Amino acid sequence: GEEVAQTPKHLVRGEGQKAKLYCAPIKGHSYVFWYQQVLKNEFKFLISFQNENVFDETGMPKERFSAKCLPNSPCSLEIQATKLEDSAVYFCASSQGSSGEQYFGPGTRLTVT
Amino acid sequence: RKEVEQDPGPFNVPEGATVAFNCTYSNSASQSFFWYRQDCRKEPKLLMSVYSSGNEDGRFTAQLNRASQYISLLIRDSKLSDSATYLCVVNGGDSSYKLIFGSGTRLLVRP
Numbered sequence: 007g008e009e010v011a012q013t014p015k016h017l018v019r020g021e022g023q024k025a026k027l028y029c030a031p032i033k034g035h036s037y038v039f040w041y042q043q044v045l046k047n048e049f050k051f052l053i054s055f056q057n058e059n060v061f062d063e064t065g066m067p068k069e070r071f072s073a074k075c076l077p078n079s080p081c082s083l084e085i086q087a088t089k090l091e092d093s094a095v096y097f098c099a100s101s102q103g104s105s106g107e108q109y110f111g112p113g114t115r116l117t118v119t
Numbered sequence: 120r121k122e123v124e125q126d127p128g129p130f131n132v133p134e135g136a137t138v139a140f141n142c143t144y145s146n147s148a149s150q151s152f153f154w155y156r157q158d159c160r161k162e163p164k165l166l167m168s169v170y171s172s173g174n175e176d177g178r179f180t181a182q183l184n185r186a187s188q189y190i191s192l193l194i195r196d197s198k199l200s201d202s203a204t205y206l207c208v209v210n211g212g213d214s215s216y217k218l219i220f221g222s223g224t225r226l227l228v229r230p
Contacts, residue, residue: 039217047157047204049220051211062215097162104216105151110162 008032010100010111011080018117019088027114028080031100037061038081039101039108040073044094052096055081056104088118122146125207125221133229136197140205140224142190148212149219152183154192155206157223163206166192197228 011030019025031038040052051065055075066073070089075081085092095115099108125142132138144152152169167174169181169190180193190207207221 037216041218047206047220047223049218051215051217051219054215054217062217064215065217095160099218101216105210107153107165107168108218109165112162 010098010109012096012098012111012114013080014114015112016115016117018119020119021090022087025085025088025092025116025118027083027096027098027116029083029098029111030080031098032109035100035102035109037101037104037106037108038075039099040081040083041097041099042094043097043113049097052083061104085116088116090118092116093118120145121222122219123207123209123221125205125224127222127224129225129227131227131229132197134197134199136228137193137195138197138226139194140192140207140226142192142207142221144188144190144207144209144219146209146212146219147185147188149209150212151210151216152190153208153218154179154181154190155208155220156203157206158203163208163220166205194226197226199228199230202226202228 038055042050053063054061095113098111101108154166155163157163173182178195182191204223211217
C-alpha cells in the first residue's frame, strides 16, 4: 500500500498478558522501524529491519520484547508479560533506503492495566 | 543532556504571524535531519528534510548549521491549521539509521 498500516488501533492488556502488534510497511520500502512514544512526546527507538533481517535491535528490552518481519506477512512486535510501564503508543515507520525519510503508521495505543 | 534539544513552547501566535523554532543536536556524526509535525494523538508526519544549503517549501523554510549543530524552522503567514507539535529529528549517526527525536515544540495559532 501507499501508507504504513498498523493494527490494532488500540489494545488493552492486563499486567502479565501478552500483546502483539502488527505493521505493514509501504510497498517497496525495505526498512521497517519500531518506536515507542511515552509521556506525550518522548520517542524511543526499539528495533529496525532490512527486509526480514534484524538491522538494529539496540533499543529492545530483550527479556520481554521480540519482533519479526517475515516474507509476505506484516511485521510484528510482541511483548510477553506486559508491565504497566509498557503503556505507550507504538509507531511503526518504513523507508525506502536506510538513511532516507521515514514514514509513520497511525500507531497502536497499548494500555496495560 | 538530551541528544536533541528543543524549546517546548507553547508558542502562541496570531494568524499571519511568522514564527521560528530552533533545535540543537549533540551527535556530530548525524547525517540526516528532519522536521516532523505531530497532531494530538496522531502519528508524526514528515514536514521536510533539512539540507546544509537550506531549503524552502511554500511557507516553511528550514536551515541547518553543521558547525553549530543547530537546526531551524521558519513558518511564515501562520494558519490555524499549523497548530501542532513540531518535532526536530536527526538520525543516529551510526549505521543503524534510527531516528532521534526532540521533545517537540508546541505551536498554537489563534484567530
